[in-house]
Amino acid sequence: MSVRKYKIHVPATTANVGPGFDVCGIALSLSLTLDVSIPSDGTGDVNPTIEYSGLDSANVPLSPYKNLLTRVALYVLRANGITAFPRGVHIHAHNEIPFGRGLGSSGAAVIAGVLLGDLLGGFKFPTARLLDYALMVERHPDNVTAALVGGFVGSYLRELSEDDIKAAAVPLAEVLPEFPPDAGPDWGPNPPQAPGGIGHYVRFGWAPEIKAIAVMPRFELATAKSRGVLPETYSRKDMVFNLQRLAVLTTALARSPPDAELIYEAMKDRIHQPYRVPLIPGLQTILSELTYTSHPGLLGICLSGAGPTILALATDNFESIAAEIVRIFKTENIEVDWKVLDVDTKGSWVEEIDA
C-alpha cells in the first residue's frame, strides 16, 4: 500500500508583549509538529488514528471528534463540503509547547488543525484564508497570526459587513460542535463558512540580538479564566498609556543595538496585566523589581499571553535574569521551568516527506 507522508510544523507564540493586548504576537522556537500519513488508495479506518508524544500529552483526547487538532481540521473540511476525513489517516503529534501557560499552545493546535484540514481536503488555501479559518476558532488574532506567519507580528480584525458579522459571530459550538461519543463520518449539519479577509497583519522588524527568556510556572491558567477577570471598559488615560507605548515598542524592538531604557518603559501595560495579578502570585513583584538598571541585558518584562509565563526580552545575562524571576516565584511556593528562546521567523510550514 502506498502512503503519502507529510510534516506540519507550528511554532509556539507569546502574545501581547506588554501593551499590545490582542494585537501583537511573537513566534518562538518551541514547536508542535504533526507527522501525517495518508494512504493513497483510500483504504483504512474511517476515523483517523492519533498519537502524541512530548509535553502535556497524557490527557489529550485521542478521539478525532474530541481532539482539538482534528476537530479544527474537520471544521475546515466540513465548511468546504467534505463531511468526513479521508480513510486511514494517521497523525503523530509531538508537542514542545506547555499547555495553558501563555505560550500559545491552543493557537498552535488551531493552526496545525487548519493546515491539517487544508492538507486532507487538498484545498491549498492561501495564507489569508487559512487565517480566516483559524480566527473562526480562536477569535483574538495575536497568537494564531504569529504562529502562522512567524516573527513579530501586529494584527487586527477587519470591520465586517453585516452578513459577515453574523457569519463570524456564530457560536464556537457551531464551528467546533461537541461531537457525541458515537459521532462518525456524516454526523450533524455542516458548520458555517468563514467570511473572507477577517484578519490582517504586518510583520515588524526584530533586532537579531534580542532573545526571549520564558519562565514557566508549573501550573496551568486557562486563557478563558484569565480573560474572564478583564473589565469591559477602560479609562481614556489607560488606553492612551498603552497606545503611546505600543507605537514606540513595535519600532524599538527592530532597532539594533536595542535601547533598553526605551523598551523597558514601552513594554508596560495597563490593560490586562494589572487585572491578572491576583491569578499569578509574584507577578507584581517581578514586574516592579526587575529593571534594565538592576539587571543589565534586560530590555523589558511582561506577562506572556494570558499567563502565567513571564516573558523577559534580553540581550545578555539570561541566566541571572531568569534566576531572579525563579527566586521571586519560589517565595510564592511556585516551581517553574525556564528557557531562552529565539524568535522563529519562518512560522508554520507543511512539507511532503519522501517515502
Ligand SMILES: Nc1ncnc2c1ncn2[C@@H]1O[C@H](COP(=O)(O)OP(=O)(O)OP(=O)(O)O)[C@@H](O)[C@H]1O
Ligand atoms: N497540541 C494540542 N492538542 C490538543 N489540544 C491542545 C493542544 N495544545 C493545546 N490544547 C488545548 O488547549 C488548552 C490550552 O489552551 P489555553 O488557551 O488555555 O492556553 P494556551 O494556548 O497555552 O495559552 P495562551 O493562549 O495564553 O498562550 C489545553 O488545555 C488543551 O485542551
Ligand SMILES: N[C@@H](CCO)C(=O)O
Ligand atoms: N491576547 C490574549 C492572548 C492569550 O491567548 C490574552 O491575553 O488573553
